[in-house]
Amino acid sequence: MRKLVVFAAFAAVCLSAAPNALVGVWKADLEKSKIASPPNAPKPTNYLIQVEEKMAIIDQRTKEQAPQVIETTGIWGERGQQRSVLTVFNNGKPFVRPYQGVPTRLTAGWQSDSFVVDGEVAGRPSTFRRVYKPSPDGNTLTVTIQSTTDGKTSESTLVLTKQPDSVAEPLRKPEEIAGTRFKNVKTEALKSLPESEFLNRMHYFSWAVNRNCEFCHVPRKFDSDEKKEKKTARKMADMVAAIDGEHFEGHPAVDCFTCHEGHAHPLRHNQFPEEAAAEKEAIEKAAAKAAEERRALQNTQPATPRPQ
Numbered sequence: 001m002r003k004l005v006v007f008a009a010f011a012a013v014c015l016s017a018a019p020n021a022l023v024g025v026w027k028a029d030l031e032k033s034k035i036a037s038p039p040n041a042p043k044p045t046n047y048l049i050q051v052e053e054k055m056a057i058i059d060q061r062t063k064e065q066a067p068q069v070i071e072t073t074g075i076w077g078e079r080g081q082q083r084s085v086l087t088v089f090n091n092g093k094p095f096v097r098p099y100q101g102v103p104t105r106l107t108a109g110w111q112s113d114s115f116v117v118d119g120e121v122a123g124r125p126s127t128f129r130r131v132y133k134p135s136p137d138g139n140t141l142t143v144t145i146q147s148t149t150d151g152k153t154s155e156s157t158l159v160l161t162k163q164p165d166s167v168a169e170p171l172r173k174p175e176e177i178a179g180t181r182f183k184n185v186k187t188e189a190l191k192s193l194p195e196s197e198f199l200n201r202m203h204y205f206s207w208a209v210n211r212n213c214e215f216c217h218v219p220r221k222f223d224s225d226e227k228k229e230k231k232t233a234r235k236m237a238d239m240v241a242a243i244d245g246e247h248f249e250g251h252p253a254v255d256c257f258t259c260h261e262g263h264a265h266p267l268r269h270n271q272f273p274e275e276a277a278a279e280k281e282a283i284e285k286a287a288a289k290a291a292e293e294r295r296a297l298q299n300t301q302p303a304t305p306r307p308q
Contacts, residue, residue: 024165067198086130
């Protein structure tokens, strides 16, 4: 029995020490890849992924650890670089963390010869599955990404080739901060954020109040101050930063969702059925109107930088 226990422990150590076939730098072959994007959207000119793995603590109370996989993606196009980071635990257990700024339940692990990441956005009908399949020789990585939002599914397939470590140098350089990258960023709490973190905050704002970008922004004129909702959002962002700074030592204990809980305006009481139905109808009408405005503007105005 003791030999069996020792062997099991030895096998576990060997397994955790086994190299992850995903680790390294990868570049997409844009001719072979199929990337889902809105109609008439500019095509990327370069697509890099850097994958790292290290042991990290899952639970501060129990000090449980697991391999943490960190994927940094850089996509280049006519608007410059767009950077994002996906962090998961390679243990097959679900955990919740922000992905692109929005709380997402992530489950990741190896299934046969593929590494699979499943994601589910908190409180929204939005899910995704990412399947990473390395070639037997380790020089090619095929990533299939399937996303479903509000019943609509899109799928991308990336064909990537292994690159020298030096190719990822652009992903390691500091990003431009929001105050210089975008026009008309006035909120002190947001000015100094790196570009990708600033955009993640925009995604979070949208998620927290359950509204699309056009709730605060004029379509295709994100730097405009025309809407009062944008001015209010600035005040609220500063208010949240002040509360966390003064009462929680700078930790993000309080945020937009704390009060809004998925509503444009914080509720004074639980909604009655007719109030919930009226809000749902208003959201659907606003989304339809915004989509119609985007379609009308798509071919009449040049693309502008992302949210300002």
